[in-house]
Amino acid sequence: MAISVEYVVKETTNNLWRNWMVSLAAVVTVAFSLSFVGVALLFRQEVDNATARWQSGVTLAIFMDQSVQSIHNPQAKAVADQLGNMSQVAKASFCNQKCAYNEYRQMFRGDPTMESAITSPSQLPVSFRIKLKNASQASSVGAIFNNQPAVQAVEYAKGEVEQLLKISNFLQVASLVAAAALLVSSIVLILNSIRLAIFARRKEVEVMKLVGATNWFIRIPFMAEGLIQGLIGAVIGCGLTAFFVDEFRKLISQNKIQLLQPMTATAGETLVVYILLLIFGSLVGAGGSAIALRRFLDV
């Protein structure tokens, strides 16, 4: 089937122009729904990065001083044994210098002064991360270790962190639900714009069938139209995502939410989210036009 790129480009642009308001509505809806998805994904990533230390229910961290370099240190062993015998402790794990270093890098990524302050794992303290059976016992358990030899500090997962993770989970679910609803309307709008394009070109389609154009030849410009709407929507959606996330960051730094101070995601993580949005956009476009072709184009 010889179908030239030139032909598809020409027909698709014509179609898009003919009903530009309808196309615009479809594109804008795709953009907004995808920006919701994008913000949800990126915000989640940033909260995860900022609260890495307090993940999966860790409520208490015991930092050892510089005399302790590894778990083989007798004083570290003593703490480990003690933790192992405590009935309040659900799970305790050891974070060595390498682990501490990775965590540090994740927390202060994108902050050059903090990044250059620590250049090697040996500069950081080792620690125990403790999950309690009952989070309310955090301070009583912490008090036991506070004055032990070689213990530098005990840190608690403040209520704030838990609150924050809860809010972030809620926001994520809410925005994904909203995105799903908007995505459905995007598909309907794309479908509608393809339907109009098919209607506007019904005479052409009739002639094409008559002179023996293949079914794919007839379909491709319409499919390309849906795909382009989805893709343009996704590109704008990426822009909106960047904008919204930036606003979020400003809000957080203005409100001095200390635990979230370094709200960052790496370029790689951001890129993954954008690529996902582009994929979603093309799927929405292809899906909308596929339904329209099925229902309104008799080839």
Added chain:
Amino acid sequence: MIRFENVTKTYKEGAVTALEACTTEIQKGEFVFLVGSSGSGKTTFLKLVLRDEMPDSGKIWVAGKQIGKLSHWKVPYLRRNIGCVFQDFRLLPNRTVHENVAFALEVIGRPRHVIDAQVPQVLELVGLLKKRERFPEELSGGEQQRVAIARAFVNRPLVLLADEPTGNLDPATTRGIMRLLDRINKTGTTVVMATHDFVIVDSMRRRVIELSQGRVMRDQVRGIYGYGTGT
């Protein structure tokens, strides 16, 4: 070139019979008039050749292939061998004469240099080379039908089907169109023309297949319309 064997076609789940036990054969290079009053099944006959409709029973061969057995995706390739002309021209109003004809080649994927070579050639044949930049609405009915014929013929089909092509035209213009169809037939293209214009049929003295209520009533080699059968 075209063979019908006991073909029956009904519409509305059998409520309307358009063709009944129709058997006939048209050879390569023939010029055939399909005559009969309105509703006698002429259009249905042409649609069956084009595989725009499928018969209820019976077999149809076109260009050596039994088209009932043709898979869905091969139908476009069948149609590339068949040119079609209608009473209402079916030109695209927002395209020029040249573009209307070129469109037929574009959409079957012909390369640009082939299009640029063949379109002027066929426009010359139908006598519209000078008006190639005009839009259909700027042309007379006869000229529009010439464009439609050019579009049907530009890909050099084996068969040209014409469904009352002169139905909207005055007698003088009709004669011009008939001369053109005759010329196309002389190039070896089989022409099947449905009409109920007895003046044309009588003047051309070509083969006549007469349908009446979906049945072949008459098949005459150098026929006339047949004043006895009405219309």
